[in-house]
Amino acid sequence: MTTTQFPLSIRASAESEGENAIFHKIRHEILAGNLPANERLKVSDLAKKYGVSTNPVREALQQLRGEGLVVFTPNQGARVRTIDTDFVRDVSEVGQQLEPYLVRFFAETASQDDIDRLEAIQDEIERLNFSDKGKHADLDCQFHTTLYGNHYNRVAYKLWQQHRQILWAISTRVPVAIGRREAIFHEHRKLIDCIKRQDIDGTADTLYHHVRDAGRHLVDRLSIVQRKQGT
Template structure:
């Protein structure tokens, strides 16, 4: 199980410094390892300049996250990063994040609310000019809400899903309409937290997660349509 990254220490990992798991995962997301391609441990170890054990461990972790499919006598293969893959993750997150949010609203202090408002102010001032910086601020915003939750399994699953979706969405530009929605949803969430409206906050978070999911799926559909058109031409 992954360890939850401490608050305010979320950093993108440089490819050269990334773990074997991260490098294989990014190769799958970026298409350098193609959908349904067989993953041979010895070849991956040679490519990554490591022994076979870290590769085996990475493939098991990737299998647990759905990136890799393992079949008896057929080895490991790359699972397509497609609409179904993203939909499955978001359907889980729509269940997890509202539950985490309800708990937070009952616990939130004035200092918590001030910290969230500070982060929201930084995101609004940035206004998506730097997608990497926005992603870090947004991650910290949600960590303030979830990081103290007693159910570490739920928080860990949220964290792993967030990492996966962030890695996928790095390839896409956020549309203007989605940018507006993100900031508006955060503002409404802050209003609900200040009013101790747990149900309202949970509803906004569910809407927030669904919107992010639709945005990624729309980009994946565009990519698929372009590929299909290229094959026909």
């Protein structure tokens, strides 16, 4: 996979150009903090910025309103909602319930080729050793997509993709602590080991703690950044 401005393979597909592409771009900028909290979102300015007509921008803002990322106020138009630690916690907690459910199917059905792919991706993650945050994010997404991508429940899988997009975009605001980096390596290897042994409960339990600890780390780091910024 190639890396663009949206790691984790979170990119609009060719058929998603227009309204959906603009939606993803604006959402990413809100979550990454490039569009600050409470900033007014003027349709004409956004259309000029992204080189599109005003219609796809209006549609994107309505979609973002539905996700709770944009707030419409009478006589004031659209503004960016505050991305606070409560929001991050809530999104993360959904993942804690969803991802163990998804991984059980993989643990039950994984082939040797699947396991070899996981190990190859993890080898590359460890060789990179967080030297490039975007590339790490892309590899990490490949790792988790391998775990969930063939699940029969496409609604659940698409929900995971949505939550992944949100948490990754927010994570671009903060550095990853050294201790968390080491924990990620250990947790991924433990997941692979459980899958090799066809330990379905162990796989799900390991993934639950992996997602929980990742969410807690992001909340803690974001809290530190926001305190420093006085937000």
